[in-house]
Amino acid sequence: MSDRREPGKDQVQPPPVFLERQSYRRRRLMDAARLLPLLGAALFAVPLLWPTGGENPIRMSAAITYVFSVWAVLILVSVGFGVAARRGQPSDPQDPERDA
């Protein structure tokens, strides 16, 4: 099923082994975009490692600062990806075919 391609498009040829530098960069950018939520989940899970109770508890202001900082960083990086992807190519590079 996966090799069902519309004839007359350049995807008919097998993809090249090496990509030109620009598309290589774009793909790695996409990899990074995919990894971002995993990083976010890991960072948001960090507070679970903090000690609760005890003699030296974490103050709420610190927790708030941490959570919102991580949040802001995630948003900023996401904006960066959005801008980079838009500048990289007008259409989605991963789109093999636009639907009709």
Added chain:
Amino acid sequence: MTSLNVLVAVCLCYVVLLFGVAFAADRLASVGRSTWLRSPLVYTLSLSIYCTAWTFYGAVGYAARSGLEFVTIYLGPTLVMIGWWWGLRKLVRVGRSQRVTSIADLISSRYGKSNTLAVCVTILAVIGVTPYIALQLQSITLSFSIFAETDPSGSYVEGSSAFWVAAGLAVFAILFGTRNLDANERHHGVVTAVAIEAVVKLIALLAVGVFVVWGIAGGVFDTLQRIDASEIGIWQVDHGRWATITFLAAAAFVCLPRMFQVMVVENDDERHLRTAAWAFPLYLMLMSLFVVPIAVVGLEILPRGSNPDLFVLTVPLAQGQEMLAMLSFLGGFSSATSMVIVAAMALSTMVSNHIVMPIWLNAKGGGASVSGDVRSVVLYARRISIAAVLALGYFYYRLSGGGAALASIGLIAFAGIAQILPALVGGLFWRGATRTGALVGLTVGFVLWLFTLLLPGMGAGVLAPSVIEEGLWGLSWLRPQALFGIEGLDPMVHSVMWSLSLNTAAFCIASLLSFPSPLERLQGAQFVNVFDHSAGPRGWSGSVAQSEDLMIMSQRIMGAREAQEFFQAEAKAQGSRAHFPEPTPAFLERLERELSGSVGAATAHAMIGQIVGGSSVSVEDLLAVADESAQLMEYSSQLEAKSAELSRTAHKLRDANEKLTQISLQKDAFLSQISHELRTPMTSIRAFSEILRDTDGLAVAEKTRYAAIIHDEAMRLTRLLNDLLDLSVLENGQVSLNVTEGMLVDVIDRASSTALTGTANPLKLRRNRAAERIAIRTDLDRLTQVFINLIANAQKYCEAHEPTLSISVHDVGGQVVVDLVDNGKGIPLHSQKMVFEKFARVSAEKAGGAGLGLAICREIMQRLGGNVTYLPGQEGGAFRVSLPLGLEIAAQ
């Protein structure tokens, strides 16, 4: 003090504004000037219906009770949006390419357009979302009551306000949510109104937050100090709940019907997701930024025991900031109304498409061929569904009494809706997921959620305390909050863990064990590999479909004008000038998608199936494909047989041609021969007649001699011509036979005496006269002629020293067979075929006759019902004459 009347007036103004905005947006969209309506910004803002009144008011209360845990509600969606590349992009693409109308439609469409699944998801959604709607009504009523407390007139009645709010929301949803039938079309009016409400609630919350931080607490630094000094100043969180609620919020963000509605169904452009990926998390962050400060300040300045859920309202009121309180009230009102409108719309689409329409079509009996306008039925079904959903919410609110039990329903609803997640994710990423798996998984998850979370959460009245304490039927491992003996967990974590893990396990196992239908497999391939082939495999085979019937049906669903336009556009695309396009599979598929936008995939599929006759891909179709190839193979074997026959015929033709060539050569040879034969007697006749004419004084004896020669030669000519005539008569079948009875021995006697008289060296005949005494009934003269010919031939051609001809007679299978075998050289193999042809001569030097004798013989024998053939393999030349026995018995 703001009087209640002012508040109501403001509310009404705000609602009128929303109606106006929605109306204007619809107008703009209908004249095609709606570019900004389709912007990513509006899309992002419409996603904000995730933040309901529960989050607007409740988040502060949540923070006041359990610290920072409230933030998990927002962290889940943030991660989902940032990770849009993983799943949301695919979900939106599938939703657009399949013209999905709701989450139930998506699930049903993925699993072979099964309506059973759609009904299950719809029921789950209704059960999960109705309390949520009740919660919104409660929040609006509560906020009214805050103002009512300060209102001197005191004319506020709690129940009636909830009723009027519900009624107003129903009117709004019906007006703008069911304007057009195609549920897959964008509801620009609703979306724009929701976007404006999103801005209002964000501004309201930010305004209260700014007032609290800079107006009351005195700056950021002071606020942080106050936070640390407050009751919730120490980081303290239940680890299990932190992770579980984050996950649950993420799951609900995708699965909630209202979220699906704005995220997938109302999506105009896939690329909007790219903007929303960062803009929506930003919105969520801003929404939660001031939650903790407001909670801390509220705890500090308000008397103990005041409801922390309403701090957003009560803090400004306590500080005398009535305008701010009013704005905050509008924010909460916005959150509640936008959620209720979209949720009611989404639920009504599901209910009308998957429950009302199938029942109605069934009740009508005629299915797709019912008379009347189906359109109005669908629209009414949807409108009534909206009213019913809101009525359900209202009654739930009244029955539950609006207490704390209702407040906890938000997360419980999340957990219920999240049961769809395994079927959804499995359907999008795993081609092996089957309908059975989805059904089993959903059922298991639903039952567990009901038993472990919803029923215990609804208070003691629903589930007996003994069940909670001792388990179902007294079995301790069936305690709803300590299933299988696992105790000590938070009830929420416990329920989510068990329901989702067993749901997933059941889904996977049932999928692995069951076998999907062909349609399921096709849909699975289209969903999982949506980026590879958005066009998708062709389903319908429309050879029997009647375009006219399809047109009649489509008119009822899409409306006459739209249907005609669609059909004409299709006909044009097919390059035909007719009104109706050919029912090609591609056209049928597009029509089905178009219809599914109105009535859902399952119903549209069933309706087209009724007209086209049979489902698109059935096992029978696959078998037919197999049959086709079998037929091809059969055809090719037939071709092979034919080609073999042809080559045989060609071989025969070659033989015939060769024979013809030979015959032609013989004819040429004969012509020269016969001209020679004719010329020789003619020459002598002429010569002797000239002598008779010109020479005087011839003796009488000489004259007589010459005349005798002329006579003989003329006789010879006559004989030759007679033979030719004879043959031609025989061949044309004009001969009349003189059938008489006689004995074979007499015939042979006569023939031999005729043939052998007057020859110098007559051949010796070896006969068995006893055997020859056979009575025959035939043309005896003709038969004698044959024997004369054969015996004369033997006499002429036999070169043996003492020529002998054996004549033997047998009775073979009801035929008399006479073999005439001489002791000469016989006929060479290459000439055997030719001896019976006309003008054939074995050797040129022995040219006695014209070469017609054997040909005449064969013609005669065939007329007599027998044959004469050359008998190869004898010592000399051998001929076999066979003739039917005739009346042998009668003769004896």
